[in-house]
Amino acid sequence: MPDDREIISAALEKARELGADLAGAVAAAGLVDCPSAIADGHRGSQADRGTYIVLGLHHDPERPELDLWEAGRGTPGDRILAGVGKALARWLEEEHGVRSRLIPYRLQEGGIYLKDAACMADLGRIGRNNLVIVPRHGPRVRFRAVWTDLECPGRALPERESPCEGCEAPCARACPMGSFRTGRYSRERCLARLDVDKATGREPIDHCRACELSCPGRE
Ligand code: SF4
Ligand code: SF4
Incomplete structure (x- = not known):
């Protein structure tokens, strides 16, 4: 029977198979007082146990329609990510018997600081433009997250220079x-x-x- 670390690793692979361009994992407890939560004076995650699987979708400038926003519907890109997240949560429950759910986008509705989560999952680094700069895709990525009742193995993020080093902004x-x-x-x-x-x-x-x-x- 696979342990939590192995299930998380399989979930990241499954997320890419389902259509995410990138996926990473971060312990929910680390999001409670993430940098943006501290700056805003809010709790950064309702859950303090389990793991968030952070999903990223490249928003290619050649496909601007992905980012067109409508009241009550959000954007097509976000709907794709939500579909991947729901399918991933279902797979975790059915395949591994682990409680999992797509979490809302908005913090006020139970969401998390997605950019902090993406950085803590080592998917990228915050740039001067306040966006997560991701290898290959730059800042042209949107995120969603799935909470799952698995313990995320702790690890220190590697030291990296700022993605803005030497850029003329x-x-x-x-x-x-x-x-x-x-x-x-x-x-x-x-x-x-x-x-x-x-x-x-x-x-x-x-x-x-x-x-x-x-x-x-x-x-
Ligand atoms: S920071 Fe400026 S350039 Fe960036 S989205 Fe906001 S208004 Fe546009
Ligand atoms: S400084 Fe350069 S690399 Fe950094 S966010 Fe701005 S344009 Fe991107």
Whole structure:
């Protein structure tokens, strides 16, 4: 009978087979007070046991439709990820008898800080544009997560230099809102752009991706 580590390893492989471009695992307990949770003063994970399988889907600029947002439906890319997550949770339950579920996207509804989770699962590193820079895909990846009742083996993340080392930061120059004017990302400025897009009432919304699409995406 496989142990938790072996099931997690098989689940990562299964996630890729189901359509995720990348998958990694992180202990739920580590997300409770992850860096974004501390910065926001929120609990970063409702669960403090088990493991999150973090799923990533490449959002190719050649397929902008993946990222078009509609009220009540989200984006096609997120629906693909949710489908992979549900199938993976079902597989974990049926194949290994382990309680598992796709968790909501939004933190307020029981989600987690997905970018923190992706970094803690060693899928990438946060770049100056406040996005996870992933090998090969740069910041053009969206994430979802599945919680599963397995113990994640602890491991130290390897030391790596910043993915932005030596880059002249086209991301900062590309932002129409000056969200990087102070040298640090301003969520308020970025969200103001989001509000303007929503206020037009037109759907689906083609949200700004300037800081993402301008990034050479090194890691
Ligand atoms: S454009 Fe350069 S500085 Fe900005 S996030 Fe990408 S690698 Fe980092
Ligand atoms: S998404 Fe657009 S508005 Fe927001 S930080 Fe990136 S470039 Fe600026």
